[in-house]
Amino acid sequence: MILDYSGKLILAPMVRTGELPTRLLALRYGADLVWSPEIVDKKIIGCKRIYNDKLNCIDFVKVPSNTLVFRTHAVKEHGRLIFQLGSASPDLAVAAAKVVVGDVAGIDLNSGCPKHFSIHSGMGAALLKTPDKLVAILESLVEQIGKPHNIGISVKIRILETPEETFTLVRRLVATGISALTVHCRKTYMRPREAPLREHFLKEIAQICRDAGVTCIANGGITCKDEMEAMTENYGVDSCMLAQAPEKNLSCFRSSEEGGELPALEVATSYFDIAREVDNALPNTKFCLLKTIPGNMKDIFKKVAQAKSFGDIAVALGADEPECTVQELHRKRVQSLLS
Template identity: 25%
Template sequence: MRLKQIAAALLSKSKSSWPPTNPAMAAPSITQTLTTSTNPEEDSLCSVTKQEPEPSQQQQQQECWLLGSPGRCLNGESHVERAWAHWRKLGEPKLIVAPMVDNSELPFRMLCRKYGAEAAYTPMLHSRIFTENEKYRSQEFTTCKDDRPLFVQFCANAADTLLEAARRVEPYCDYVDINLGCPQRIAKRGNYGAFLMDNLPLVKSLVEKLALNLRVPVSCKIRVFPDLQDTLNYARMLEDAGCSLLAVHGRTRDEKDGKKLRAKWEAIKAVKNAVRIPVLANGNIRHMDDVHSCLKETGADGVLSAESLLENPALFAGFKTAEWVLDGEDRSEEVKLDQGDLLVEYLKLCEEYPVPWRMIRAHVHKMLGEWFRIHPHIREELNAQSKLTFDFLYDMVNRLRVLGVKMPLYAKDTRRERISADGSGA
């Protein structure tokens, strides 16, 4: 009887703290003009707040059994078994859209899923603003029934605030992810992301708080330390704290330029060998050849791609931009697909799933970057628009085509390559 009372109380508390005010659980209405939100990243995160006393270990175990939590609630082997059971239930996705601030929003995720992505992260969400601001929630986090598996990523440095934010999204995702890898100055000012590597007890408290209180598993995305042993100790600490999946970016906090500095796949391999939960590899994924090489060299359970997907959302379907087609490799244009085609598909998805215009503008620049270098006056006209419309953007693509601009994508095989469990193509 006591266990039933605990379960009922917990479920009641969870429901009362989570009114589903925002996400597009049903598809949002189509609009032609979207409201641009203020820039929430300029807000600093609140300082760490005093936390409530933790329940006893026995009570935690009972509650976790009742709620079926896949987090740390069951220690040791049980936690690892649940982590893998959840990953397998999702189909063990290997091709994953990485979290990108303002760039991995719902329409872009859906475009990448059409072209082979098997899972995706949301953009990084600011946990404090998410809990306080309904407009922020409604604009920055949207999803739909086909947007799964889904990781919802938060930045945070206060465990209670992070938990409050996580409880609002847990019914609509497969993992709540903690951003421990952002190396940008805004993260340093706000004391989150990769700058929490200087305060490991705080990191541990964030993971434990979610793992002991959510019904979905906790994942973490990290960067490596300059010293490999520090990285391995960090990864093991996260696993012990209740992390059920670990995404490892193979660069350090100071290595921000991905085009000049190669990610250390050997460090990712070492992490994979050091922990028992699923591990994802991030860094140097520019086309499917890199996917196969990375899975083989690291033994990771999947890969994340970020910047390369922004230019070529069809990357996971086997398409390459001309930059990555090797000498002697087939440049057949049997498949008529280029960035202009992908942009039009993206815009149609934005009409179906509205997002702030700043996100749309950023994707236009990324997908048409090469075109704009050929005709910079078109880019200048785009930048001069204080208020974008879909009609303007569709017309802009048509004008580029009339000017004879074409940036084709290339594929060895138009059929999507299957990836076997050992990371080799088949």
């Protein structure tokens, strides 16, 4: 049965930040769906699928280098993980999707990222300038991946220069057979600090999607779970996707009724516990922690930045035992988070 994308609070695809520990903690705090970071077609093509029984994860490993390209938790992400694909070719997109299709709930084509690593090969936001190619990729994914495997195909876009241009593109995209469309309500040259452009765009996009039976997901400037109802009422969107807020504090997925955001250090410690449990790379763990630890915790920030091991990080976050026993200190909390 194809995933129902409507009524969902979603963790956005985020480069570097959106690896497995972030996704697991987002789900723990209340996210309904999580997107993987964008992974380029050629990077995943040729990967070997390995069941990691130690971690209960599925690893996709590049051979012969044995480089880990993608990891998903076999149980905790089941039915809730969307694999975001970077591609500028229908054939390569299909070949890449075939590698992971059995372990994800959907395939999302990135056509909204404006960063150089994505657009330099005609992927990401560059696809907005080549709509024929964008449509061809989606049609191929729908026909060769979505229908035979009974999973959703979706696309993430940004708005174009004018409402009319944007609506024309959206009408073409929803006609390809996709299940969901995410619209980041900023133009490609706009930075995250700039206010999203919802008026004159979002309500009409949502209506076009609704008329086609496609779920409309709003992204851009949404900071917490409590805003989702207002977005639905004001613009008619079906779901909301959060990006900047989770980078700073993943507990933004908790509603005010659930207690709202938790203290940053508590979130950082919970993230670290999961990162260690699922054997996340040390550099990526440090990168994500430094996004979470606020500026008024300079001493902790400095110690984490200088850490050369997971034991160093544990001590920086408050553990008072040497590295060899730190895992025991965290075991009960980790088991709770992954239960």
